[in-house]
Amino acid sequence: MIPAFTYKNPQTVPEAVALLAPTWGEAEVLAGGSDLLAAMKDQLVAPKTVVNIKGLKDLSTSNIVGGKLVLGANVTLAELAELAPVNKHFPALAKAAKDLGSIQIRNVATLGGNLCQRNRDWYYRNQLGPEVKENLAYGAIFPADGQSYVHPSTLAPVLIALSATAQVVGPNGAKDVPIEKLFQVSDLKNKREVTLAPNEIITNVTIPITEAKSAEIQVRERQSHDWPLVQAAVALLVDNTGMVQKANIILGHVGPVPRRATDAEKFLVGKKLDESLATEAGKQGAEGAQPHATNEYKVQLVRVAIKRALLSAMGNDYWRGTP
Numbered sequence: 001m002i003p004a005f006t007y008k009n010p011q012t013v014p015e016a017v018a019l020l021a022p023t024w025g026e027a028e029v030l031a032g033g034s035d036l037l038a039a040m041k042d043q044l045v046a047p048k049t050v051v052n053i054k055g056l057k058d059l060s061t062s063n064i065v066g067g068k069l070v071l072g073a074n075v076t077l078a079e080l081a082e083l084a085p086v087n088k089h090f091p092a093l094a095k096a097a098k099d100l101g102s103i104q105i106r107n108v109a110t111l112g113g114n115l116c117q118r119n120r121d122w123y124y125r126n127q128l129g130p131e132v133k134e135n136l137a138y139g140a141i142f143p144a145d146g147q148s149y150v151h152p153s154t155l156a157p158v159l160i161a162l163s164a165t166a167q168v169v170g171p172n173g174a175k176d177v178p179i180e181k182l183f184q185v186s187d188l189k190n191k192r193e194v195t196l197a198p199n200e201i202i203t204n205v206t207i208p209i210t211e212a213k214s215a216e217i218q219v220r221e222r223q224s225h226d227w228p229l230v231q232a233a234v235a236l237l238v239d240n241t242g243m244v245q246k247a248n249i250i251l252g253h254v255g256p257v258p259r260r261a262t263d264a265e266k267f268l269v270g271k272k273l274d275e276s277l278a279t280e281a282g283k284q285g286a287e288g289a290q291p292h293a294t295n296e297y298k299v300q301l302v303r304v305a306i307k308r309a310l311l312s313a314m315g316n317d318y319w320r321g322t323p
């Protein structure tokens with residue numbers, strides 16, 4: 001049974017922020033509810049107040065402003081997948097949104113909620129304690145701070161690769177936070193997966209429109225109703241001779257925060273990307289992995305996901321049977 005709570009329907013952002021509390025657990029933001037309601041039913045959280053932010057209309061819009069795409073935090077994943085500017089400028093983001101979850105989830109889940117969703121660690125969700133976690137086949141191959149859950153957001157690695165920023169509003173006003181700085185390793189108690197304070201909300205996400213070529217690959221056990229096993233998202237700035245000027249390569253679902261494949265990024269700069277270079281970058285991206293017996297398979301998935309994402313960004317989807 002869900003403990004009783006007060007339900008609030010603010011109509012403005014300051015009103016919403018004022019209803020939140022400075023400590024976690026007192027009040028929770030409700031967007032699409034696809035994660036929060038499940039967490040409440042499982043009594044992972046038992047807020048005294050639920051603050052529905054779907055009445056904040058400005059958070060449901062998307063606009064191009066000064067060479068940047070601004071996406072409201074309440075834009076649903078189904079909308080995100082279809083938005084013309086997203087498909088035109090950021091095909092990797094459109095694809096990540098299209099491949100995510102299921103149509104039912106995408107219809108209700110929001111961009112802000114996707115970034116702030118709690119992790120899916122089986123032991124955490126079932127409140128079984130950490131002692132047998134190392135046996136998790138779906139767990140991290142890049143564990144950190146003693147945590148081996150994987151960050152659940154499939155949009156986060158793509159947004160990091162695209163150098164996106166979140167606008168965060170709290171009692172002291174608004175600030176811009178690079179999406180890469182939005183995540184931290186949770187202790188699964190009072191420290192959450194996001195760096196937000198308990199009384200802050202994400203109002204929008206801004207992505208600079210550049211010439212970067214982007215792509216993302218999700219390796220999945222099931223094509224629907226599930227999270228990827230491994231994901232690689234890339235954004236490449238390439239000059240007119242085909243030389244890589246800048247490479248962003250971000251891995252998802254391999255550690256408690258999205259992981260930047262720094263060595264692979266450096267390796268590519270100043271080189272012309274071809275299949276053997278992409279293969280080598282894939283190997284470098286998997287370096288330093290600390291798998292255990294049951295999730296060692298993920299190391300090879302990382303190598304392949306990086307290679308395919310890099311080639312896909314350059315228009316080569318050879319493994320799909322296209323030229």
Ligand SMILES: Cc1cc2nc3c(=O)[nH]c(=O)nc-3n(C[C@H](O)[C@H](O)[C@H](O)COP(=O)(O)OP(=O)(O)OC[C@H]3O[C@@H](n4cnc5c(N)ncnc54)[C@H](O)[C@@H]3O)c2cc1C
Pocket residue numbers: 028029030031032033034035036037053073074099100101102105108109110111112113114115116117118152153154155196200201202203225226227228
């Ligand atoms: C079967 C299944 C498969 C799934 N597969 C995937 C997948 O492949 N990839 C993936 O990424 N996700 C997947 N999901 C998770 C899904 O994408 C998330 O549940 C969803 O994106 C959460 O969005 P929401 O709007 O429903 O958030 P809510 O459930 O409303 O909120 C989630 C959390 O975010 C907080 N929150 C929401 N909005 C904001 C905001 N604007 N500012 C601050 N905090 C906020 C809430 O307080 C809550 O803690 C799957 C879910 C299911 C059930």
